[in-house]
């Protein structure tokens with residue numbers, strides 16, 4: 001059986017590292033799948049899992065800053081260039097890790113990863129690769145935020161060239177704010193009504209056009225709500241990626 005690579009990426013502080021750990025633990029406890037943890041974030045001091053491959057064994061943001069007299073953002077760009085240059089070597093190491101599922105944690109500066117090293121290392125990864133695009137649940141509570149999140153997830157998938165599941169994390173903090181999300185996703189008329197209620201001026205037309213396009217572009221089902229803290233939603237997330245994995249396996 002070919003391995004499944006799950007690339008966890010998303011906005012800074014959305015809970016990528018926490019989800020990598022929680023989902024991995026859930027899979028280990030609830031299935032017979034063997035899991036490996038890959039850390040591609042050279043900027044972190046701590047990750048809440050034991051990495052089987054760690055980019056920090058090769059370089060760290062702190063060391064690049066010191067060695068090359070760069071600030072944190074310049075060092076992050078340099079690190080992503082290094083990731084791109086060494087993508088062959090790193091993917092070779094990662095591909096040697098023989099498990100069923102490789103969970104891959106990525107840097108908070110998502111745009112740097114997407115512009116530089118991310119697509120190349122994704123392309124070289126053996127097996128089936130799916131990305132999990134993670135955002136903080138608070139942003140999706142409003143119609144415009146929900147549309148923004150969905151489109152960003154779509155862009156991430158386009159850039160990496162792999163199927164992408166949008167994941168709303170920190171559900172434990174949602175406190176009922178999200179009662180409308182499922183309804184807005186299922187009913188485009190309701191989404192449009194919400195857009196008109198929330199938006200103003202020139203942005204209404206744009207937001208309305210986007211809301212109309214969404215159902216065609218994205219199946220509503222490819223959005224999962226989870227909490228990396230409480231563990232809620234892990235079964236749903238696992239089922240969804242497994243379904244995509246099986247469909248991809250049939251196609252390739």
Ligand SMILES: Nc1nc2c(ncn2[C@@H]2O[C@H](COP(=O)(O)OP(=O)(O)OP(=O)(O)O)[C@@H](O)[C@H]2O)c(=O)[nH]1
Nearest residue numbers: 012013014015016017018107108169170227228229
């Ligand atoms: N309440 C709550 N807090 C969470 C959840 N997931 C992560 N956090 C917290 O959010 C903060 C950021 O979590 P990380 O897992 O480090 O997020 P990240 O996306 O890896 O962050 P960067 O790599 O720095 O971009 C930490 O304080 C976590 O404890 C969640 O589901 N619920």
Ligand SMILES: [Mg+2]
Nearest residue numbers: 016017041044
């Ligand atoms: Mg992290």
